[in-house]
C-alpha cells in the first residue's frame with residue numbers, strides 16, 4: 001500500500017490524482033491533503049479519503065477547517081499555515097508526495113519532501129525552475145526519487161531507458177523535443193493578442209487546468225518553464241531541447257537518440273494517465289482515461305513556435321542560458337504579471353514585457369540556498385510589481401489582493 005501526501009488537493013492536478021487514487025483503494029491510502037484557501041472543498045475531500053492530516057495554507061481559515069472536520073465527525077487532524085505544508089511533506093507516515101501546489105508557494109514543501117527521501121511526484125514545475133540544483137541536492141541527500149507529473153516530462157521519462165540518470169551521453173540521447181499545443185492564441189495576430197481577456201486566455205484548447213498554468217500556456221511561458229524543467233530533470237543542455245508546436249496535444253513529447261531513432265509517447269490529453277503512471281510506477285494501472293483512437297484523430301500536425309508573437313519562450317531560454325538565479329527571477333516576474341493580468345489590470349502582451357524588464361533590472365547572482373532563493377524571489381517580485389504598475393497605472397499589490405494572505 002502506498003501512502004500519499006497530496007499537496008494542492010483542491011486543484012486540477014489534485015482532483016485528477018484523487019480520481020486515480022479512488023479507482024485503486026487496495027493500492028493507495030491518503031495520508032495528507034492540503035489546500036490553499038478552499039476549506040469546504042478540503043473538508044469534503046477529507047470526508048471521502050479520510051486522511052490523517054488536512055492542511056489549509058491560509059492560516060486565517062484554520063478554525064473553519066477544524067470546525068468543518070468536527071461537523072462531519074472526522075478524526076483527521078487540522079493543521080494550518082505554510083509550515084504545516086512542509087510538515088506533511090516530510091511526515092514519516094507518507095512514502096509518496098504529490099507536489100501539486102501552483103507557483104513558488106510549493107517550493108518549500110517540495111524541497112521538504114525531497115529532503116525527507118519521499119518518492120516525489122512533481123507537478124509543481126515552478127519549484128524546479130526556481131531551485132533546480134537545490135532540489136536535486138535535496139533528493140540526493142534524502143535518497144528518494146523524482147517522477148515527473150508534467151505531461152511532456154512524463155512522456156520523456158517513458159521514452160528514456162530504465163535507470164536513466166541525467167546523463168544523455170551515457171544513454172545515447174541526442175535531443176529532447178517538447179511538444180506545445182500553441183495555446184488558445186496560436187493563430188491570433190499581434191493586434192488580437194493586445195485585446196485578449198483572462199477568460200479567453202484560460203480557455204485552453206485541449207487541457208483543463210488551473211488558471212495560472214492556462215495563461216502560461218497561452219503566452220508559451222509554460223513551454224519556457226518546461227524547457228528549464230527538462231534541463232534539470234534530464235541533465236540536457238538548453239541547446240539540445242527543442243519545442244515543436246503540435247496543436248492536437250496527442251504526442252506528449254519525444255526523445256531523439258544518436259542513431260536517429262525518435263521515440264514518442266502518445267495518449268489522450270488527460271492528466272490521469274500521467275498520474276496513474278507516476279503513482280503506480282514501475283507498474284501500470286487503469287487511469288479511467290478514454291483510449292486514444294488514432295483513426296478518429298486522423299492527423300498529427302507539427303509547426304515551429306512563433307517566437308516573435310510569443311516572446312516568453314525565448315525569455316525562458318535566455319534565463320536558462322544566463323544560469324544562477326535568472327530562472328528564479330523569470331518565474332517570480334511571470335507569477336506577478338500573470339496574477340495582475342488575471343485580475344484584469346494588465347494586457348496580455350505586457351506579461352512578456354514585465355518579465356523582460358524584470359530580468360533586465362534584477363541582478364540575479366548565483367543560487368546558494370533556500371533563504372537566498374526566497375530573498376531573490378521577493379526582490380524580483382518587487383521589481384515586477386513596479387514594472388506592472390508602470391504599465392497598468394494600478395499598483396500591482398492592489399490588483400493582487402486575492403492572494404495577499406500567502407505573502
Ligand SMILES: NC(=O)C1=CN([C@@H]2O[C@H](COP(=O)(O)OP(=O)(O)OC[C@H]3O[C@@H](n4cnc5c(N)ncnc54)[C@H](OP(=O)(O)O)[C@@H]3O)[C@@H](O)[C@H]2O)C=CC1
Pocket residue numbers: 007008009010011012013014034035036037038039057099100101102103105123124125126149150151207208209210211212213271406
Ligand atoms: N493542471 C494541469 O494539467 C497541470 C499542472 N501542472 C502544474 O501543477 C501545478 C498545479 O497546477 P493546477 O492543478 O493546474 O493548479 P490549480 O490552480 O488548479 O490548483 C492549485 C492548488 O494549489 C493550492 N494553492 C494555491 N496557492 C497556494 C498557496 N499559496 N499555498 C498552498 N497551496 C496553494 C490550491 O488551493 P486552493 O484552490 O484551495 O486555494 C490548489 O489546491 C502547477 O505548478 C502547474 O504548473 C503541470 C502540468 C499539468
Ligand SMILES: CC(=O)[C@@H](O)[C@H](O)COP(=O)(O)O
Pocket residue numbers: 150151152179180181182183207216217218222223271
Ligand atoms: C498538461 C500539461 O502538461 C500542460 O503543461 C500542457 O502541456 C499545457 O499545454 P501547452 O502545450 O499548451 O503548454
Ligand SMILES: [Mn+2]
Pocket residue numbers: 150151152226
Ligand atoms: Mn506540460
